[in-house]
Amino acid sequence: MALKLNSTNLSQIAGDQIKVPTYQRGPAVKEGIVHIGVGGFHRAHLAVYVDKLMQNHGVTDYAICGVGLQPFDATMRDILGEQDYLYTVIERSAKGSLANVVGSINSYLFAPDDREAVIAKMAHPDTHIVSLTITESGYYYNENTHELQSEHADIQYDINPANENQPRTTFGFLYAALARRYEKGLKPFTVMSCDNMQKNGSITRHMLESFARLRNPEIAKWIAEEGGFPNAMVDRITPQTSAADKTALATDFSIQDAWPVVTEPFMQWVIEDKFSDGRPDFEKVGVQVVKDVHAVEEFEKHKLRLLNGSHSAIGYPGQLAGFKYVHEVMEHPVSRKFVWQMMQDEVKPHLPDIPGVNIDEYCQTLIERFSNPTIMDQLPRVCLNASGKIPQFIMPSIAEAIWDSGPFRRLCFVAAAWFRYINGVDDKGNTFQVEDPMREELQAKARAGGTEPHELLSIKNLFGDDLRNDERFLKTITTAMQDIARDGILKSMPKYVD
Structure with missing residues (x-):
């Protein structure tokens, strides 16, 4: 009989074929990473690297708080909440399947429920990195002019000072949180794009600085001088999860998971060492951290x-x-x-x-x-x-x-x-x-x-x-x-x- 995935059942789920987190979770750890856009790729990539850091290297200050900005993210909120933010990664190849339960996502905030909570979380001193998988369209980047789509209705809404505490876009949330950190004398958190875009860090920097200049040139200058926006190359094929995948997980591994992730064994992450407020030792879990941005670009x-x-x-x-x-x-x-x-x-x-x-x-x-x-x-x-x-x-x-x-x-x-x-x-x-x-x-x-x-x-x-x-x-x-x-x-x- 398949066991429902949650913290209570972890000890029964663990076995020779299934790895489960044995590290501390919940209030015992600090959430150093806030991640916007918790989908399949994030859960098969960054969250897996962080899970390895927590499991194998005792990291306790870089757990992940997931954030959903869009109405469709309510499903992820509900499922992760019911499973104590645990989920299963299924690796498939010709050699067979492996199942690992991942616990690096420690909590989840759904912005339409409480936008202020998201801003406050990003602004908190424990937050060192805000990472993104928001797809190409979430950057409001004009491929032809290479500038922010400042005329877009959502950007226009967010640059209105009256809406600062009720933003719609990723840049609206980032700006509001960074403005609070600026006022408190804190360092800006690193904004770390994990999206499939060439020069993703440079684009993120330019879009956020452009947005900030429309709001407050002084804060824009601070972001430009003090902010960290590492460029990165990310790679892992992650198909959409199907009903058959859930059934196979229950049949083959006796785990009842409402939203597992299916992926390949291969994974790669090359990232520029350009962080503004510290980072975990990603190198320990196979990430290629490079000093030269040109290496990332290549x-x-x-x-x-x-x-x-x-x-x-x-x-x-x-x-x-x-x-x-x-x-x-x-x-x-x-x-x-x-x-x-x-x-x-x-x-x-x-x-x-x-x-x-x-x-x-x-x-x-x-x-x-x-x-x-x-x-x-x-x-x-x-x-x-x-x-x-x-x-x-x-x-x-x-x-x-x-x-x-x-x-x-x-x-x-x-x-x-x-x-x-x-x-x-x-x-x-x-x-x-x-x-x-x-x-x-x-x-x-x-x-x-x-x-x-x-x-x-x-x-x-x-x-x-x-x-x-x-x-x-x-x-x-x-x-x-x-x-x-x-x-x-x-x-x-x-x-x-x-």
Whole structure:
């Protein structure tokens, strides 16, 4: 019989196959990290590293207080609360499954319940780091101008002094808490982005400083001079949890967990050593902490363009073709060749050399990870919020190919597949849900443009003039769009494989 996951049942759950936290939790520890955006990736990545620090190295002052800002976070609040903030990480590979109960999340605050409580928590002297997994759209970052989307209604609301204690956005909360720390003479906490964005720390810094200047230039200056915003590269494939995953956990490990996390054995985190108010010894649990920001940027570039760019090459064509899972796409021989050749011929030539890193071996590792059938990585997860992904994962490689007169037809095919995907109809006429914060604008542009790219390329905060004005690019992507519209993905893709 499966035991409900909670503190009372931990001793009965523990066994040879299941690791459980044996360290102190609750009021006995300090919550040095406040994390905004407690989803699957955070619980499979940062929270696992912190769990290892607490379990293996006796760390007691960097437990995590989770924070949810959005109405949909109420489910996470309820489930974690009922389980004493415990959850299970299931690692799956060809060798089998492992289950570990993680206890590094010590509490959870739901901002719509009490926004003041969130601000006060961040402002508390025990808080040294506020970490983020808020997805690309949560940064209000204009990809074209590289500036804060200050005209956005939510930002406009938060920069109104009358709303300082009732913010809506991450930057509203960060500013309100930092302003209190400034008034109390405390150091600013480190703001640590764990999102898949190149230069994520630098972007976070620029967006927050821009926000703060709209409120109080003096506090903005203090943040600029004293704040810590480390750049980081994060990596671990974390599919959405399914009902079957919960059932398997109960059957195989006798644990009843309402929201476990399924992931792969592989995990990586490279982070710049740029913290403003202390940090735990992340190095002790396998984190690559580097002094040189350029080292992080090079790792980021490899990961974002090879892993995430390949995810785009799998996701949008795959969903249009009617596949459900990443590994199914990789089992299709033409799709597998397409992904490999895109990485090798069109992405790799524009990547920096990193001492000790063999790009070909890295590419092969990615192919193996994508092909892992046990984690059942769903294509809709990979396709989420593409307006924040394609401009980072695909378009920079195209832009550099334009500058170097290099090949980019496969990259254009991926972009064309996304343009087709925006319509929400696959090659067999089946409809699917497009989840993107810009969905309405994207779909209106896609309908207006048909098999021509100009309407979508006119969205200035996604695409720059280097793309809109290049004849070779326009011809190549238009051809790809027309191929896909006429023949579908599986019949048109062979033209793009050597």
